[in-house]
Amino acid sequence: xxxxxxxxxxxxxxxxxxxxxxxxxxxxxxxxxxxxxxxxxxxxxxxxxxxxxxxxxxxxxxxxxxxxxxxxxxxxxxxxxxxxxxxxxxxxxxxxxxxxxxxxxxxxxxxxxxxxxxxxxxxxxxxxxxxxxxxxxxxxxxxxxxxxxxxxxxxxxxxxxxxxxxxxxxxxxxxxxxxxxxxxxxxxxxxxxxxxxxxxxxxxxxxxxxxxxxxxxxxxxxxxxxxxxxxxxxxxxxxxxxxxxxxxxxxxxxxxxxxxxxxxxxxxxxxxxxxxxxxxxxxxxxxxxxxxxxxxxxxxxxxxxxxxxxxxxxxxxxxxxxxxxxxxxxxxxxxxxxxxxxxxxxxxxxxxxxxxxxxxxxxxxxxxxxxxxxxxxxxxxxxxxxxxxxxxxxxxxxxxxxxxxxxxxxxxxxxxxxxxxxxxxxxxxxxxxxxxxxxxxxxxxxxxxxxxxxxxxxxxxxxxxxxxxxxxxxxxxxxxxxxxxxxxxxxxxxxxxxxxxx
Amino acid sequence: xxxxxxxxxxxxxxxxxxxxxxxxxxxxxxxxxxxxxxxxxxxxxxxxxxxxxxxxxxxxxxxxxxxxxxxxxxxxxxxxxxxxxxxxxxxxxxxxxxxxxxxxxxxxxxxxxxxxxxxxxxxxxxxxxxxxxxxxxxxxxxxxxxxxxxxxxxxxxxxxxxxxxxxxxxxxxxxxxxxxxxxxxxxxxxxxxxxxxxxxxxxxxxxxxxxxxxxxxxxxxxxxxxxxxxxxxxxxxxxxxxxxxxxxxxxxxxxxxxxxxxxxxxxxxxxxxxxxxxxxxxxxxxxxxxxxxxxxxxxxxxxxxxxxxxxxxxxxxxxxxxxxxxxxxxxx
Numbered sequence: 001x002x003x004x005x006x007x008x009x010x011x012x013x014x015x016x017x018x019x020x021x022x023x024x025x026x027x028x029x030x031x032x033x034x035x036x037x038x039x040x041x042x043x044x045x046x047x048x049x050x051x052x053x054x055x056x057x058x059x060x061x062x063x064x065x066x067x068x069x070x071x072x073x074x075x076x077x078x079x080x081x082x083x084x085x086x087x088x089x090x091x092x093x094x095x096x097x098x099x100x101x102x103x104x105x106x107x108x109x110x111x112x113x114x115x116x117x118x119x120x121x122x123x124x125x126x127x128x129x130x131x132x133x134x135x136x137x138x139x140x141x142x143x144x145x146x147x148x149x150x151x152x153x154x155x156x157x158x159x160x161x162x163x164x165x166x167x168x169x170x171x172x173x174x175x176x177x178x179x180x181x182x183x184x185x186x187x188x189x190x191x192x193x194x195x196x197x198x199x200x201x202x203x204x205x206x207x208x209x210x211x212x213x214x215x216x217x218x219x220x221x222x223x224x225x226x227x228x229x230x231x232x233x234x235x236x237x238x239x240x241x242x243x244x245x246x247x248x249x250x251x252x253x254x255x256x257x258x259x260x261x262x263x264x265x266x267x268x269x270x271x272x273x274x275x276x277x278x279x280x281x282x283x284x285x286x287x288x289x290x291x292x293x294x295x296x297x298x299x300x301x302x303x304x305x306x307x308x309x310x311x312x313x314x315x316x317x318x319x320x321x322x323x324x325x326x327x328x329x330x331x332x333x334x335x336x337x338x339x340x341x342x343x344x345x346x347x348x349x350x351x352x353x354x355x356x357x358x359x360x361x362x363x364x365x366x367x368x369x370x371x372x373x374x375x376x377x378x379x380x381x382x383x384x385x386x387x388x389x390x391x392x393x394x395x396x397x398x399x400x401x402x403x404x405x406x407x408x409x410x411x412x413x414x415x416x417x418x419x420x421x422x423x424x425x426x427x428x429x430x431x432x433x434x435x436x437x438x439x440x441x442x443x444x445x446x447x448x449x450x451x452x453x454x455x456x457x458x459x460x461x462x463x464x465x466x467x468x469x470x471x472x473x474x475x476x477x478x479x480x481x482x483x484x485x486x487x488x489x490x491x492x493x494x495x496x497x498x499x500x501x502x
Numbered sequence: 503x504x505x506x507x508x509x510x511x512x513x514x515x516x517x518x519x520x521x522x523x524x525x526x527x528x529x530x531x532x533x534x535x536x537x538x539x540x541x542x543x544x545x546x547x548x549x550x551x552x553x554x555x556x557x558x559x560x561x562x563x564x565x566x567x568x569x570x571x572x573x574x575x576x577x578x579x580x581x582x583x584x585x586x587x588x589x590x591x592x593x594x595x596x597x598x599x600x601x602x603x604x605x606x607x608x609x610x611x612x613x614x615x616x617x618x619x620x621x622x623x624x625x626x627x628x629x630x631x632x633x634x635x636x637x638x639x640x641x642x643x644x645x646x647x648x649x650x651x652x653x654x655x656x657x658x659x660x661x662x663x664x665x666x667x668x669x670x671x672x673x674x675x676x677x678x679x680x681x682x683x684x685x686x687x688x689x690x691x692x693x694x695x696x697x698x699x700x701x702x703x704x705x706x707x708x709x710x711x712x713x714x715x716x717x718x719x720x721x722x723x724x725x726x727x728x729x730x731x732x733x734x735x736x737x738x739x740x741x742x743x744x745x746x747x748x749x750x751x752x753x754x755x756x757x758x759x760x761x762x763x764x765x766x767x768x769x770x771x772x773x774x775x776x777x778x779x780x781x782x783x784x785x786x787x788x789x790x791x792x793x794x795x796x797x798x799x800x801x802x803x804x805x806x807x808x809x810x811x812x813x814x815x816x817x818x819x820x821x822x823x824x825x826x827x828x829x830x831x832x833x834x
Contacts, residue, residue, distance in 0.1 A: 044540035047549050048565065070700045138694035142680075185681040187572055187603060187657050196578055200570030264690045320709055321690050328686070335789065336550055342709025406566055447681075453680045454652050454696065460617065 007354035011060055011362055020057055021064040021359055025366040028068020029075070035082045035209050036400020037067030040325045047333050054335035060353075060359050062333065066326055067363035069472045070116045070268055070305055071371060078107050078298075080393055082213030086205060087268035087305040089435050092212055093159070094290065094297030095246055101293050105233040106380045111302040112371030113238055114250045118303035119364035121254040122310025126317075127357050131346075133311075134318040136471075137262045142450035143465050147475035149444035152270060152436065154482050155277040157298040158290065159432040166429045171341040175444075176439020179203050184446055194195065197409045204438045205404050209397045211431045215272050215421025217393040224386050231379040237372060242295075249279060249296055250303040255305030261311025265447075267310035267324035269439055275304030281482070310360065319343055319351055394418075522528060527765050529564040534608065534755075537576040537593040539569040543682070543705060543789065547753050548592040550785045554776035559769075563590065571594055574606040574658065579632050581608050585758040587765035590616070595751045598809035599659050601831070602816055606822035609809065610756065615801035616770045619755035619777040622703040624665050624722040625730070628717055629692060632699075635737050637720040640699060644675035653677040654688040654700035654789045658821045661751055662688065663687040664812060665701035667819040672740040703751060704729065708790035723748055729746065729790065746811050746834060752800065753791070770797050 011017040031037045043062050050058035073088030075491035078095035091111065100163070125133060160167020180191040181201025192198040193332065251267040253275040261273035279290075279300035286294040312323025322328035339349060346353050399413040421431055440492045456460030466476045484490050517701045534552060538544045545567065552563050568576040574598035583589040600606040626637065634640040644779065645745070655662035658681075669675055681698050682688045685706035691697045693715060701722065710716045720736045721727040724747040727735065737744045754771055757766065776782060777795055786793040796804055811834045813826035826833075 040540060044545070044549075045566065047540075048553060051549070051553050138690065139697045142691075182571055184683050185657060187605070189605075196571065198572065200575050200603070217795055264687065315690075319690075319693070321686065325540070330548070332542075332546045335546055336785065336790065340709055340712075340788075343713035343715055344709065374619065377658075405568060405570075407568075440664075450680050450682070453678060455677050456649055478517070 005348070007351040008358035010056070010075055010355055011359045013233045017057060017060045017359075018362070020060045021362050022366050024061040024064020025068040025363045026064075026357065026370050028065040028070075029367075029370055030068075031065065032069035032072025033075040033084045034090075034400060035076055035084050035213060035397060036084060036403045037206065038205070038404070039066055040329065041403070042069065042340040043326055043329045043333075046338065046435060047329065050333070051336065055352075056355060058333060058337065059330070059356060062330055063356060063359045065368070067119060067306070067309055067360065067367055069371070071119075071150055071302075073113070073305075074111045074115070075108065075172040075214075075378065076303055078104055078111065079378065080389075080461070081216040082129055082393065083208055085269075086208060086439065087272050087308070089208060089212075089269060089432075089439070090301035090303075091298060091305075093276060093301075093432055094292075094294050094356070096216075097291065098292035098295075098298070099231070099379075099382045100229055102229050102232050103293070104382045105236045105375050106233050106238065107295075107298055108375050108378065109372065110238045110242065110246070111234045112368065113243055114246060114299045114303045115306040115371070116364050116368045117247070118254040118257055118306035118363070119249050119309060119367065121251065121303075122258045122307035122356060124310075125258045125307075125365065125490050126310040126313050126360075129375060130314045130318050130353075132464025133259070133262050133314050134321075136259075137264060138319070139267070139317055139467075139471055140263055140468070141472065142447045142454065143462065143469075144471050144475055145263075146271070146444060146447035146451055146477055147466070148260070148263075148274075148441045148471065149265065149447060151479050151482060152274050152277070152440045153474065154479070155273060155280075155445065156433045156438055157281045157486065158277060159436065161291070161428070161430040161431055162178065163428070167433045170424070170429050171437040174207075174434035174439075175441030176437075177207055177434070178204065178438040178441040179445065184442075185449055196306035197407075202413050203401075203404050203407075203410045204435070206401050206410040206414040207400050207417050207438050208435055210436055211421040213393055213397045214414065214418025215425055215431060217390045217397075218418060218422040219425050220386050220390060224390075229382055233314045233376045233379055236375045246295065246299045249283065249299050252282075253279065253300040253303040254307035257307030258311040258314075260304075261308025261323055264315055264321050264323060265443070267312060270443070271308040271311075272301035272305040273439070274434065275300040281485075306364075314354065316341065317356065320345060341493035352365040358473045390487065516771055527768050528559060528561045528605045530588070530603075531564060532559070532588050532590060534565045534592055535576050535580050536565055536567045537554045537569065537573045537591065537596070539567055543620075543622075544591060544592055544594050544704075544790070546789065547786070550806050551619070551755075551773075551776055551782055554583055554779050554782055555729070555772055555827055558594045558772040558775050565592075572600065572605055572657075574600050574608070577613075580756070581758060583610055583758075585760040585762075587757050587761045587769055589757070590769070591756040592753075593804075594753050594813075595754055595808055596659075598805055599812050599816060601825050601829045602813045602822040602824050603659055606775045610805045612759055613756035614759045614761065615768070615797055615805070616773040617777045618752050618753045618756060618794060618796050618801045618804060619782075620753040620786050620789075621748070622750045622752070622791045623727055623748065624661050624701050624825045625704050625707055625711075625727075625733070626665065626699060626701045626719045626722070626724050626736075627689075627707055627710075627716045628699045628719060629690060629695060630826050632717065634719065635700075635717075636738065637734070640719055641669070641673045641739075643677055644673075644677055649678055651699065652680050652697045654691050654697035655679050655681045656684055656688060659816065661685075661703055662701045663819070664749075665819065667821075668722070668736070668743055668746065670738075671815075671818060672742055677721055679705055689716075703791075705790035714801050722750070727806075744816070749808070749811055752794075752804065752808065807834070 076084040077088040077092035081096040124155030315321040316327040580591040
């Protein structure tokens with residue numbers, strides 16, 4: 001144990017490691033905040049860059065970039081309605097309305113604090129329960145991923161605004177966008193019309209930037225004359241009272257985040273969406289209605305996506321299985337540095353585990369410092385005159401989209417989605433369900449087919465699996481409950497007095 | 503940190519003093535297109551090889567991942583760039599079966615191999631608590647309950663499906679094919695017990711094998727495979743498979759075939775030297791792959807043989823959409 005502590009504190013006492021983590025976290029925040037520049041990309045570039053370095057220095061820098069990047073996505077989501085990373089999609093639902101109300105400063109302050117709380121909780125689980133959690137994560141069968149996707153898609157109900165029909169239409173559109181390209185199971189082209197650029201599918205980041213950022217920018221051209229929203233920056237740091245009020249929700253969301261993060265098939269984006277849904281269903285009196293600037297709608301996804309960072313490290317360090325795209329690259333980095341990521345990594349190089357845990361704690365501490373400084377400057381962005389801001393948003397969206405995979409095709413899609421999104425907004429369609437469909441549709445599709453293929457195509461076999469395995473049964477029950485508790489029957493049963501009177 | 507500074511300084515001095523290769527090539531930085539996403543075998547090899555190549559060429563090779571379309575996107579992209587040697591494809595075996603799968607007409611016949619530097623061998627794995635101790639046990643189980651045993655695969659043209667086809671043809675078995683996005687997710691599913699067996703390449707499985715979490719029933723190799731000396735090769739049970747073996751995914755770097763010969767020569771020299779560098783050879787070995795080094799005509803023979811075997815196996819399994827005969831691919 002004293003040795004573990006020594007490795008835990010290694011990055012705290014070595015000035016060059018300390019500096020690398022600080023630099024990584026700082027850079028990560030801005031990489032995350034710029035739409036299109038992703039943590040995945042940054043970390044893969046760092047592999048070549050750190051090729052000749054000591055492995056600890058390389059891991060310190062990558063860990064910092066990872067933590068900073070997941071948090072940084074919330075900045076542009078709040079200020080510009082463009083989620084900087086897919087994990088920040090749910091942050092935009094209530095974060096951007098807050099900026100429109102002039103509370104961007106407070107929103108960034110709250111999201112920073114709950115991000116750090118989520119981050120610490122994720123690391124705590126990683127430190128004390130990694131082997132146990134990874135055993136549970138392995139038990140998730142394809143049918144369980146199917147159920148998770150269904151639970152996530154039920155969020156359409158909460159995101160549809162005033163018309164469920166329009167919400168369903170938007171979600172279905174998203175699912176179709178997500179299906180384009182080579183089917184991952186059969187390598188058969190779907191909706192590709194024989195065109196090679198479509199084989200690769202439509203990048204969901206391009207869809208996200210188009211439907212959120214560009215559509216909103218185009219929409220604002222209608223009010224070009226009006227001035228930017230004056231932002232209230234008198235109180236940036238959230239009061240202790242506020243933090244304590246949100247703490248239970250933040251902890252609940254972090255638990256969701258760390259578990260979904262630890263599952264090899266899902267990451268921070270899905271964690272944040274499910275946490276948002278959970279908040280919307282469980283918080284009875286939010287500060288404002290959800291979708292119109294509820295702080296609860298910011299707390300849940302921001303806690304969850306940062307907790308998911310700790311979660312994604314769990315399968316990577318215990319089993320050598322990546323928890324998401326970023327940890328997949330880190331596993332590559334470990335290989336390149338002569339380590340052997342796999343089930344024996346923690347047995348043969350236990351110091352590495354404690355070094356990473358220590359580095360992550362440090363990165364989250366830097367996050368608090370960097371996140372809370374410079375907010376005043378940032379909120380100015382939302383105060384910019386629209387005539388200046390809108391062209392910048394469109395330009396940033398184009399550069400960001402191009403840099404996803406250096407493809408102009410993605411840029412054309414993004415612009416087309418921006419224009420389509422504008423008209424959908426004009427006709428009062430909500431755009432959130434589209435992204436939900438793009439992210440969850442493909443997961444539901446492949447999981448369903450895998451689950452039923454495992455049962456030789458027997459529907460009955462799949463249905464019996466759904467109730468006979470403990471994890472599946474729990475998830476099935478959750479999905480059924482989520483539907484039932486929206487029905488009039490449920491509401492009547494919930495009021496025993498009324499029932500007795502009848 | 504000191505090593506880093508020393509490295510950067512050495513790099514700058516090196517770049518300033520190294521003479522440029524043949525006829526001023528390369529006159530500017532190059533671009534390396536990686537066929538698959540970050541973190542995969544092709545990506546890892548590219549990122550270890552390239553810094554060494556840069557030392558030899560005296561220029562940067564900027565790496566970009568262009569995954570997608572089973573590898574067709576990257577091959578198409580490099581093929582559409584000018585044939586000047588400034589765009590280099592870091593690829594694996596996939597383009598050789600794009601023809602029979604009807605994905606794309608571009609294959610390695612349109613490229614010249616600067617170097618093929620790694621070859622991998624498939625293994626057949628089950629969980630360590632599975633009742634089957636040998637390939638014969640597994641085959642018997644598949645025969646007892648046709649279609650019940652679940653095989654994890656990586657899609658209809660992946661390594662697993664090809665090895666599965668070899669078993670189907672020689673042992674006459676059937677199984678439930680459950681496809682995943684790659685070898686990593688397949689191995690995860692195997693550990694969770696969501697599939698019963700899976701054929702994967704040795705590099706992907708080496709750490710799991712070493713930890714004892716999985717059992718290797720056979721190696722798809724004509725002779726006992728050096729890293730796994732105690733595992734019987736598949737030809738011990740099915741000698742008729744010998745004509746297809748050794749068979750396995752390979753990794754290499756390619757440029758357009760119509761690139762000027764002196765440019766190909768300069769690039770080949772640099773990539774061969776880098777691929778023979780002890781740092782790279784050691785990495786290939788650590789990865790669990792077999793280090794080989796062939797270029798030009800020798801490489802053409804290797805990729806053509808691979809294409810012939812795989813295309814006809816896919817055709818026999820009914821997975822080919824375009825007949826290999828119509829594409830002029832000879833029978834193995």
